[in-house]
Amino acid sequence: MTTTSLLLVARAPALVEDVPVPAIVDGTPLVIVRHGEQVSVFHGLCPHQGSLLADGEVVDGHLVCPGHGWRFDCASGRRDAGTRACLHRFTTHLVDDDIAIDADELQAFHAQRAGSAAATRRFDSLPGPHGLPLVGNLFQLRETDQHLVMEDWADEYGSMYRIRLGAYRILMVADPALVEDAFKRRPDTFRRMSTVEGIARGLKAAGVFTAEGDEWRRQRKVVVQALTHGHLKHFFPTMMRIVARLQRRWEQAADEGREIDLLDDLTRFTIDVTSTFAFGQDLNTIEGHEGALERQIGEIPKALSRRVTALVPYWNYVKLPADRTLDRALVGIHDTLGRLITDARRRLAEDPGLAARPGNYIEALVAQSDGGGFSDEDVTGNVMTLMLAGEETTARALAWLIHFMCERADLRDMLRAESDALLGDDELLQDFATHPRMVRIEAAALEAMRLKPAAPVLRLEALHDTVLGDVEVPARTPVFLLTRHASIRAQAATGAAAFDIERWIKADGSALDAGSAKAFFPFGAGPRFCPGRFLALLEIKGVISMLCRNFELERAGSGPVEEKLVFTMRPDNLVIRLKRRAGTPPAA
Structure with a gap:
């Protein structure tokens, strides 16, 4: 040598x-x-x-x-x-x-990992549903429940099948090992569909979520540092003040006997948390103080849902009323964020020590990015990513978990017992050091996200000719991963379709069992594991422990709670009624 x-x-x-x-x-x-x-x-x-x-x-x-x-x-x-x-x-x-x-030695390591896998099936040989000329299977998929149709097709045609949407020939993957393999081979073999990145850039919302390759590596380093354990600990008291505000809203509803649109309330909560964490401005939508910025941000998920499912980028040629509303919202959002970024740079220049104790996400990003080529556009895109992730994924995860609590008295009792034991005489979580001990609440959150993930279908594409399993995948082929279907198939022998938090907990009940996460992908997997997962779990623990400690809950309304895919998967028709637990005083 x-x-x-x-x-x-x-x-x-x-x-x-x-x-x-x-x-x-x-x-x-x-x-x-x-x-x-x-x-x-x-x-x-x-x-x-x-x-x-x-x-x-x-x-x-x-x-x-x-x-x-x-x-x-x-x-x-x-x-x-x-x-x-x-x-x-x-x-x-x-x-x-x-x-x-x-x-x-590195070359030998590459050769060992590559193994001898070779394609034995051509893409065109895969089974799949029959479609129509030109449009393929397009009219067999409705926007809000397409994931259910795709999962039914996996049951009928197997864990790897093909569909066609217009000009796109799409590989559908429901095999848990292959879903995990695709995750691990990002960002160098598979990437998020390029159309998604293009749409995000058009909305000026391109951050680490949509970045790929070297751009992703550059941004991720900065974003991860801005979401450290230390920053979350510093933010924790502020987050719990917002949890207390949600508690007061629910106490008033309980005292009035009023039904609660659960997803609406939880979305207000996550907007308030993420806006405060992101740029230090509490929008206070829980108490009805809705302003222009909240309405403007609300246009982004609707636009993403419309544009991701569109076969052609019509908005580049014709502006519909919704697109003109979006354009006005984007101007307002970026004017506001531009001022906030300028203010953050000024504060950091006046007080360099602030870099070690940033007051919000913008300050943390700016502090990490100074001298590192992280532009104001990068900061804006990642702040918008955090806002969207907070509103969309965390609110829906909380809503689905509370839905399961309404359905399962044993689950309510178990989470209440843990909350009572850890909170003692307090109505809310007071000590940041206590949250890791909320083993059953975290396990219940993971189980809810396993059965009701925010993204039951993840849309990728191949960067170059490759092989997945034994199927050849030509470059630029869209690859749709059925993450929920894969998770349930992987644990079929353990009653995977049933809600069971014990699958996540060690036998002695002392802690989560990390090995149970096989084929479970709510925060992704591989190198692109979600950097915001700890903030999401902290919010869930704060809200669920508050709910269990202070309220009795039951489902209100009639009809089933249905899955509705609008960019992420949300519960539709989820209305609850709360009653104060015995011993809690009425609101003044």
């Missing part, structure tokens, strides 16, 4: 003990860890679901995956004693102050 066969991965003086450092060498993600006197270079993806290990942390000599908490020894890469899972550890070489690995 000569120095010419070595590949530089890091500079030794730049390594800080117990701080994981990412690197990409020859397209391979790596993570470098210095623990004590030893420096280790590992493959950078967790063998569980492919999360980026450099986004994790080192605890007690173990590198902890940010996805589901798998722990790997910093010296050997081995997971817990007695298990076979292990990170590949590359032989490290110190040349002057450079940490390097051997190019031949």
Whole structure:
């Protein structure tokens, strides 16, 4: 071996003990860890679901995956004693102050991972539903329940089948192992459909959610740092003040005997939380203080839903009334965010110490981005991404969980017992350190998201000719992942269609079982695991513990609660009635 066969991965003086450092060498993600006197270079993806290990942390000599908490020894890469899972550890070489690995070893690692998989089936040989000339299966899919039709087709035609929507020939995947494989092979083999990125850019809402390739890597580093545990801990008291506001709204409804449109109330809550977290302005929609910005932001999900399902980008040629309303909303949003970003830069210039204790997401993004080529447009896109994710996904996850609580008395009793035990005499969660102990509430949230995910269909496309399973996938082929169907198939032997939080909890009941997350994708999987998942789970724990501690609940209204896909999957016709628990005083 000569120095010419070595590949530089890091500079030794730049390594800080117990701080994981990412690197990409020859397209391979790596993570470098210095623990004590030893420096280790590992493959950078967790063998569980492919999360980026450099986004994790080192605890007690173990590198902890940010996805589901798998722990790997910093010296050997081995997971817990007695298990076979292990990170590949590359032989490290110190040349002057450079940490390097051997190019031949990396090539051998690539060859081993590639294996001998080869296509045995052509795309055109796959089964699928018959369609019409020109339009294919387009008229067999309705916008709001297309996911149900696609899942029915998976039952009929198998875990890999094909459909056609106009000119698009689409590979449908419901096999859990192949869904997970596709997640892990992002962003270099599969990407979000390019039409989605184009639509987001047209809305000037392109952030880490829609970015791809090197652009995604650049943005993700900044966004992850802006959503750290420390920033969430700093924000926690503010979030709980908004939970208290929701509690007062529900107390008033209970005292008046009024029915509650649950999704509307929860959307107000998540808008208030995300607006305050994002740019330090509490819109206070819970108390009816709806302003122009809230109405303007509300136009974005509607536009995304219309445009993602459109066969042609008609808005580039003809503006319908809804498109003109959207254009006016975008002008208002970007004027507001532009002022907020300018103000954040001014505050950081006046007080450089603010970079270590930012008051909101914009300040955190600006602080992380200064000198790193992160533009105001990048900040705007990621703030809008956070607003949309908060309003859409977290509100719907909460609504579906409360729906299951209405249906299951045993679930209500279990979550109430945990809330009572952890909150004591308090009506709300007061201590940030308590939330990790809400094991059953988190397990219930995960189970609700497993059965009622915000995105039951994820639309990707192949960047180049590749193979998925045993099927050849030509470049630019759309690949639709049926994530909910895959999850239920993966755990069919355990009664996967039933709501059961015990599947998520260790046998002794002490903690979540990270290994239970097989084929479960509400926050994605692979390198693009959602960086905002901890904020979402913190909101869910705050609201559910408040609800259990203070109220009795029951379903109101009549008729079934139905799934309706409007950009994300929402519950339709979900109305509840609340009653104060015995011992709670009426509102003054």
